[in-house]
Amino acid sequence: MALAYDLGSKKPNPTTLISSPPPHQLIFTQDELKKIAAYKAVEFVESGMVIGLGTGSTAKHAIDRIGELLHQGKLSNIIGIPTSKQTQHQAFCLGIPVSDIETHPVVDLAIDGADEVDPDMNLVKGRGGSLLREKMIESCCKKFVVIVDESKLVEYVGGSGLAMPVEIVPFCWKFTAKKLESLFGCVAKLRVVMNKLDDPYVTDNGNYIIDLYFKKDVGDLRVAGDAMLRVAGVVEHGMFIDMATTLIVAGEFGVTLRNKY
Numbered sequence: 653m654a655l656a657y658d659l660g661s662k663k664p665n666p667t668t669l670i671s672s673p674p675p676h677q678l679i680f681t682q683d684e685l686k687k688i689a690a691y692k693a694v695e696f697v698e699s700g701m702v703i704g705l706g707t708g709s710t711a712k713h714a715i716d717r718i719g720e721l722l723h724q725g726k727l728s729n730i731i732g733i734p735t736s737k738q739t740q741h742q743a744f745c746l747g748i749p750v751s752d753i754e755t756h757p758v759v760d761l762a763i764d765g766a767d768e769v770d771p772d773m774n775l776v777k778g779r780g781g782s783l784l785r786e787k788m789i790e791s792c793c794k795k796f797v798v799i800v801d802e803s804k805l806v807e808y809v810g811g812s813g814l815a816m817p818v819e820i821v822p823f824c825w826k827f828t829a830k831k832l833e834s835l836f837g838c839v840a841k842l843r844v845v846m847n848k849l850d851d852p853y854v855t856d857n858g859n860y861i862i863d864l865y866f867k868k869d870v871g872d873l874r875v876a877g878d879a880m881l882r883v884a885g886v887v888e889h890g891m892f893i894d895m896a897t898t899l900i901v902a903g904e905f906g907v908t909l910r911n912k913y
């Protein structure tokens with residue numbers, strides 16, 4: 653075992669390198685790295701577990717793998733809790749039995765991707781539009797395994813310069829967007845359907861997404877998150893603060909695994 657990089661964090665680094673790149677280094681595509689991280693996470697899945705099934709291109713690989721292991725008889729009695737309609741459909745197609753957190757309020761393990769991961773394992777999620785259901789499910793799981801390729805690692809939340817998604821109610825959305833802009837000095841854009849610039853993107857919950865673009869670090873994440881939630885019209889934000897318990901990163905250096913708790 654060897655210790656891996658820590659992205660400049662001053663804290664002791666508990667990251668463990670669990671596999672090294674092959675001697676004649678292969679170049680993996682980003683999707684291959686996502687798949688490597690996803691397969692590693694599925695090693696945590698045991699028969700009889702209730703599993704939170706994430707959303708997005710990385711989580712998709714994990715769900716495919718769970719379906720494969722079920723069909724091979726290597727896993728049994730799994731119950732999946734999908735974090736989106738898209739994931740529910742995937743689980744259905746793979747024959748993974750599904751439920752929800754009303755019927756199964758205790759989730760053993762959730763596996764999901766992320767858009768950004770900071771050195772404290774705080775996340776940005778929701779660029780795929782599923783942040784609300786993800787947060788509802790992943791906040792009640794015993795273990796939350798986040799799977800990413802190395803491109804998702806940032807020095808601070810918002811550090812990629814890309815969107816920080818916020819789910820809002822459609823009613824007077826421009827008013828809510830302006831409030832968020834003036835509160836944080838950021839740029840707020842309504843998410844629209846790809847190739848249909850006049851059609852707002854509508855979440856599984858019938859809401860809109862406002863993407864915030866910050867010019868600098870938002871500072872204390874809890875303070876910023878609480879301030880967002882105090883804006884009437886905001887349903888939830890995409891910062892997942894202190895929720896991830898395990899982080900699996902796949903990169904050209906190999907795969908690292910880091911436990912927070």
Ligand SMILES: O=C[C@H](O)[C@H](O)[C@H](O)COP(=O)(O)O
Binds near residue numbers: 765766
């Ligand atoms: O709403 C989408 C989710 O938060 C995804 O987990 C996140 O956007 C990462 O997606 P991907 O694995 O496709 O990069």
